[in-house]
Amino acid sequence: MAINSTGIHQIQWRDYYELTKPRVVMLMLLTSVIGMFLAVPGMVPLDILVFGNLGIAFCAGSAAAVNHLVDRHIDTKMARTSNRPIAKGRVEPTKAIAFALSLGVTGMFILLVFVNALTAWLTLISLLGYAVIYTMFLKRATPQNIVIGGLAGAAPPLLGWTAVTGEVHGHALLLVLIIFAWTPPHFWALAVHRKEEYAKADIPMLPVTHGIPYTNLNIVLYTFILLAVSLLPFATAMFGWLYLLGAVVLGFGFVYWSFVMLIGKKPNAGMETFKYSIIYLMALFFIMLLDHYLIEV
Structure with a gap:
């Protein structure tokens, strides 16, 4: 008992x-x-x-x-x-x-x-x-x-x-803006993968209401927006060249996965893109931290 x-x-x-x-x-x-x-x-x-x-x-x-x-x-x-x-x-x-x-x-x-x-x-x-x-x-x-x-x-x-x-502070708002731009492609990638479940639950996610091709196009557009937004901390001298390099490499990695989804030849592309988006955000913020303290030193 x-x-x-x-x-x-x-x-x-x-x-x-x-x-x-x-x-x-x-x-x-x-x-x-x-x-x-x-x-x-x-x-x-x-x-x-x-x-x-x-x-x-x-x-x-x-x-x-x-x-x-x-x-x-x-x-x-x-x-x-x-x-x-x-x-x-x-x-x-x-x-x-x-x-x-x-x-x-x-x-x-x-x-x-x-x-x-x-x-x-x-x-x-x-x-x-x-x-x-x-x-x-x-x-x-x-x-x-x-x-x-x-x-x-x-x-x-x-x-x-x-x-x-x-x-x-303005710099803090730039960090918010990065996550704000990151959220749609991150979540829509999962929504594409789970489209049938969202439809069954009657939740109007973008793939359900507008279809997968339209959603994939939006994911591509948002990854380019995210790439541009992620460069703003460098443009405002918040971070240096280390951050710029990391943001560009990680950003183009996200763009690559968005095009994999758009082309539509990989069956599990939505989940793979979703997983990459999490790695992207974690890595980008770690690079921010590294750049911040390297500059201070």
């Missing part, structure tokens, strides 16, 4: 952990942490590094849990999401609401008390943008859902920057 109780406890713990979309939050925190380091010439204060990212993580996890809750009915219709905790009935909706609220309130408390009010309110706006504006409205309303709603997911480097400096 004790073994069963322990097993149930472990399963529930994993289910609540899954509600926070940990892999998505980890990518957000990577950009938040790097945003903090880019805001200062030396070391980020340890308390800000810890409490800032903890508060952001709690709020992001809260928004993710709301996403699970709101999408529970459509999640059952998609293979990718059918085993999610709420969709499968392993976590009750009322408990998910309580969990999301507790995470959000805790995150806001941490940011307000241990970081600064500007970061707290910007984080709250980002949370509401994803959990309410995108999840509850845009996702079901327009094929441009991910373009408009992507701004909420682009906020972490700005949040990291304001956590350290207490102010919004």
Whole structure:
């Protein structure tokens, strides 16, 4: 009996952990942490590094849990999401609401008390943008859902920057702009791969409403936009030649995969492009960090 109780406890713990979309939050925190380091010439204060990212993580996890809750009915219709905790009935909706609220309130408390009010309110706006504006409205309303709603997911480097400096800076907004331009080709590549599932769930993703060729063309156009936007930090002297080289190489890598999708001869091109897009963003931000400290030295 004790073994069963322990097993149930472990399963529930994993289910609540899954509600926070940990892999998505980890990518957000990577950009938040790097945003903090880019805001200062030396070391980020340890308390800000810890409490800032903890508060952001709690709020992001809260928004993710709301996403699970709101999408529970459509999640059952998609293979990718059918085993999610709420969709499968392993976590009750009322408990998910309580969990999301507790995470959000805790995150806001941490940011307000241990970081600064500007970061707290910007984080709250980002949370509401994803959990309410995108999840509850845009996702079901327009094929441009991910373009408009992507701004909420682009906020972490700005949040990291304001956590350290207490102010919004133009350089931080360039980081937001890069993620904002990156989000559509990143997500549309997955949407192409999962088109039939989105159609079954009646979600108006671009491949469902306008077809795969049109979506692939948009992915190509957005990768060129992303390439241009990614050069702005060099043009504004935020970074040097190392960053420029990295941005160009990584950017043309993304352009290559977008053309692979456009040509349409590789069956799994959508998922391969989606995976590359994640590598692209992680690598680009690591190169930013490297360039930042090499210049300082």
